Amino acid sequence: MKGGKFIDTADAFNPSNMAPHGGLVYMALDASRARYIALLDNASKITLKDFESWWNDPVFVDKNGQKLTRQNLVLIAANQAGGAHVDPAIDSRYAKLDTSLGHHAFIDNVKQELGNPSRAAIRQIAHEVLKTLDPTYSKKPNHGPALIMGQISLTVGSPASRAANQQSTLRVGRNALCPCGSGIKYKKCHGRPF
Numbered sequence: 001m002k003g004g005k006f007i008d009t010a011d012a013f014n015p016s017n018m019a020p021h022g023g024l025v026y027m028a029l030d031a032s033r034a035r036y037i038a039l040l041d042n043a044s045k046i047t048l049k050d051f052e053s054w055w056n057d058p059v060f061v062d063k064n065g066q067k068l069t070r071q072n073l074v075l076i077a078a079n080q081a082g083g084a085h086v087d088p089a090i091d092s093r094y095a096k097l098d099t100s101l102g103h104h105a106f107i108d109n110v111k112q113e114l115g116n117p118s119r120a121a122i123r124q125i126a127h128e129v130l131k132t133l134d135p136t137y138s139k140k141p142n143h144g145p146a147l148i149m150g151q152i153s154l155t156v157g158s159p160a161s162r163a164a165n166q167q168s169t170l171r172v173g174r175n176a177l178c179p180c181g182s183g184i185k186y187k188k189c190h191g192r193p194f
């Protein structure tokens with residue numbers, strides 16, 4: 001199928017965005033934790049792409065400007081299971097995804113690590129392949145009341161603010177207003193138990 005079109009649900013990388021880029025993953029914040037998730041069919045974007053650009057366009061660009069493609073993610077995951085390695089530089093970028101996107105969340109001042117986004121990204125890639133093979137395939141996950149956040153875009157600023165913006169931190173308090181703008185306390189809105 002390499003001559004055909006593949007389903008692409010990733011937010012395109014914008015080189016003028018100074019924030020780290022994770023085109024296939026979203027962040028979910030609920031009553032007790034923050035994590036990366038795959039939105040599957042809840043992703044807002046669906047287009048078609050030639051295989052070559054689908055496979056080779058960056059889907060992660062970390063805070064140091066290091067890029068990873070779908071090809072990198074899939075081959076690294078596949079080769080790790082078999083014990084082989086693709087390229088030490090790319091392996092290192094993959095391992096650093098734990099921290100290199102710079103996302104943090106604090107719930108009631110307790111730091112929540114989001115972990116490595118690669119599994120969520122690979123889940124979304126698998127979803128794209130399934131939809132490419134079978135256009136009737138559909139799957140929508142239920143993340144409960146969690147607050148779902150996508151790309152953070154920072155396109156204005158001086159070099160000083162670029163350094164400051166490399167950490168994206170979200171702070172919520174259970175008794176503070178929910179960041180979704182509902183005007184309701186977080187614990188009664190997106191932070192309610194699921």
Ligand SMILES: [Zn+2]
Nearest residue numbers: 178180189190
């Ligand atoms: Zn809310």
